[in-house]
Amino acid sequence: MIKKSLPLVLLIMFFYNGFGQNNPCAENFLITSKSLEIKSSNIPEYIISWNFTKTANKNFLVSELEIQPLNGCWKSLNGTKRSEKIIHKIGSLSKKSQGEFAVSFKDLNAKCFKWRTKIVNTTTNCESFTDWQFFSFL
Numbered sequence: 412m413i414k415k416s417l418p419l420v421l422l423i424m425f426f427y428n429g430f431g432q433n434n435p436c437a438e439n440f441l442i443t444s445k446s447l448e449i450k451s452s453n454i455p456e457y458i459i460s461w462n463f464t465k466t467a468n469k470n471f472l473v474s475e476l477e478i479q480p481l482n483g484c485w486k487s488l489n490g491t492k493r494s495e496k497i498i499h500k501i502g503s504l505s506k507k508s509q510g511e512f513a514v515s516f517k518d519l520n521a522k523c524f525k526w527r528t529k530i531v532n533t534t535t536n537c538e539s540f541t542d543w544q545f546f547s548f549l
Contacts, residue, residue, distance in 0.1 A: 436537035460511040480521035523547035
């Protein structure tokens, strides 16, 4: 009985590992950020850029930026939420495979924020997130 069910168990484990949570929704993409000094202000802007031009399945991907304004900037990612999360929809990555989004102090009315990118494969409903990043305008 055990010898007959062993191949079935191994087959189930193979499919579970092959299609499990550990596989990302997208590969070969780049999300970067930088601080940009503004000549007419002493408060910089923050630029979040994405590049999915080398992503094989970009025709099936949509994305958005999640930006959470924070209080308590000295606590970094653990700062208390200041207001509702802001969602900037990038949309279809086949149409907007490369781009950038500027975040300013005036837009957020907060001294700091954390942000991450959400990526969804529309054919498999695979949903993944980048790690949270932190930025302070101070």
